[in-house]
Amino acid sequence: MSVIENAIIERICALCEIPSVSGNEGKVAKRAAGLLEQDGLSVELQEVEPGRSNVIARLKTGREGSRLLFNGHLDTLPPPAEGWTRDPYRPAIENGRLYAAEVNNMKGAVGGMMWAMAELQRRSADLCGEIILSAVVGECDSLGLGTVSALERGLTADFCINGEPTDLAVMTSHAGVTQLKLTVHGHPAHVSQRAQGIDAISGLVALLRHIREDALTYTAHPDFPGLPTIHVGVIAGGILPSMLAPSAEARIDVRTVPGMTPQSVLGDLQRLIEEAKKQDAKLKAEVVLSKRPTFMQPHPFHMATDAPIVTAVAKAHLAVSAKPAHVGTLVPQVFFGSDASHILAAGIPTAIYGPGQVSDISTANESIAVADVVTAAQTYLASALSLCAKGRPS
Known part of the structure; x- marks a missing residue:
């Protein structure tokens, strides 16, 4: 050399x-x-x-x-x-x-x-x-x-x-990258007393069916082919197989195009939750942006x-x-x-x-x-x- x-x-x-x-x-x-x-x-x-x-x-x-x-x-x-x-x-x-x-x-x-x-x-x-x-x-x-x-x-x-x-x-x-945490809250109960509890995992699963790109507000951009995307990469919840889960959460990654911001993505998912609550009055859920220093939300x-x-x-x-x-x-x-x-x-x-x-x-x-x-x-x-x-x- x-x-x-x-x-x-x-x-x-x-x-x-x-x-x-x-x-x-x-x-x-x-x-x-x-x-x-x-x-x-x-x-x-x-x-x-x-x-x-x-x-x-x-x-x-x-x-x-x-x-x-x-x-x-x-x-x-x-x-x-x-x-x-x-x-x-x-x-x-x-x-x-x-x-x-x-x-x-x-x-x-x-x-x-x-x-x-x-x-x-x-x-x-x-x-x-x-x-x-x-x-x-x-x-x-x-x-x-x-x-x-x-x-x-x-x-x-x-x-x-x-x-x-x-x-x-x-x-x-x-792409920009927006990451969020979606949490569903339940009420724990043993499977023998299911009627007295609320299963957070079931509530989360129901919500995740709607976590799709069509839930996002965006205008497609020719320099960003295949975008935006939304992906659930982590799911966690529950305490025992025999218990209804008191809470469950999903970590969500959204790859964004110009015109989208972390706040716009957050707003889209908040609207999705509000619509789900109209169908299930017992649903308790919120979504928040991942925060510094864990994640820096690049545009x-x-x-x-x-x-x-x-x-x-x-x-x-x-x-x-x-x-x-x-x-x-x-x-x-x-x-x-x-x-x-x-x-x-x-x-x-x-x-x-x-x-x-x-x-x-x-x-x-x-x-x-x-x-x-x-x-x-x-x-x-x-x-x-x-x-x-x-x-x-x-």
């Missing part, structure tokens, strides 16, 4: 050597911060919760110009428990692929951004404005805790590149395909790879959520671009093409050199 390729891969491997399942990002954040400081950048460890810190690295040129933000998450999903034939935390390269746990989602992109920041620091005399890297916690578990915390503390920019895995396409749309993400940041990343990719990037909607990624939605909601135009394929995320013996992480890292660098070139109008 070339000197550049080695430098990129070294940073990615430094992250991949450290387990960082959501809630346990402390060690990897310190490793990332230490490497960025060695590269001469100004670094802040920004505590979000005890033991969970964002890494905010800044390159301030001292000259007026655009502010560019790189954004990626340090936390990961739990790797598969079975099927590995190698140590998931001992990165290794074989046949042009880098094998490591959660390298696709998204330590490959974050390591590439770190390398780009180091290169930009070395070239800072040719730059204007400010370039920032936010390597955050709390994306995989809450869809935004770290990024929202950073934004609330003043993180801002004129443009952003988020590095979620897009297989080197420039993604411009993905739909949607950017114009000709937005300046989208165009800049697409041009940079072409310059690096000599191949045009797909720009627009991706399937299945359009069903995903990401921190890009919070960044866009804060008024920062954002493009999503990163290495990695959806089919490789959280698999045993997970791997990523070395050529792809190198292309992504060099595209991040080229994008910044274009957007923050000295003399470029801000």
